[in-house]
Amino acid sequence: MSGILANEDRHFLATVRGLRDWPISLEDSRAALEVALALEESAARGEPVAVGSSHI
């Protein structure tokens, strides 16, 4: 993992300097969180959950 973390940190630092673009948007980060929360809600309720309808 340390090699991958170094890749990531190096990329961020280069992004700070304007030399690289970050490969994931905030919207995509939010969308991944939304699915994860939907899985958590589904596990708690014991039924399917439509992503975007989560109450968590």
Next chain:
Amino acid sequence: MEPVRCAVIGVGMMGASHVGVLNGLTSANLIGCCDVDSKSRSRVPEGVRFYENLEDLVARPELEAVFVCTPQDVHLPVINRCLQAGVAVFCEKPLAHDLASADRIIAAAAQSDSLLVVGHTMRFDPNYLEIVAAVAAGEIGEPVYLTARRNVPAFEGHMLARRTNLPVEVGIHDIDILRWIGGDITRVYAEPARTASLGEGAVDAVIGTLRFASGAVGIVEFNWVMKSETGLAGDYRLSVFGTEGAAYLEMRDLRRRYSRKRGCGCRGPADKQTSTERCRGSSPMRTATSSLR
């Protein structure tokens, strides 16, 4: 490139990992670490200033960027303060612990001139990137069935099960990759296992089905109860079956097996012959077994 003057906020497990990396990068000048727990000072290299108070850190005029590695439920106030201070922010996944906080963070970033990114580490793992690229290049056709597995050692479960949950803390790595490959996910159905090994009511494992907007389906499986006696540092898998082939990655016990197989284009068995006998044209594009160092 001039080294970026940076700091790590939250020097727990992930924060300490970033500290170790940054302290060795020529593109970083680690000028501080901050943690409300004074015992975290022991994880800070000599010569790097330690702060218990965030205000003292962000008051440093030379600070350019921070790595936010705190518990998720304080990402909002920490990131807000850093954006106000005009420093670039790297936020360890997940963006927040709930969507309301995530939305407030995104709104704050939109109002700020400072950079905010979220660290989804698998997007920097060449093993995963190779599969993403193969799918993007059309090598396996349209994704039909996608699966991901991420099983991690029990010490992570013991450390985290009381303050976060398995899909958000562990599964989000694979959820991001599956979305990157397969597109939006519209419906999920999860089943948890609760054996009390992590404490009464705590979830040990989750399996889930996914429905993609494209019509594809998927399965995810996560657990954080892998005993150290197994000798496994991690057990990960990604598979993508498409209309023209398949790609899969398996990483267990630091050994990687990676294959891509392109279909031969035939339509399957026409008679009693098996599809293997018929498909003599199928070609393994790559098979590699190697030890990761």
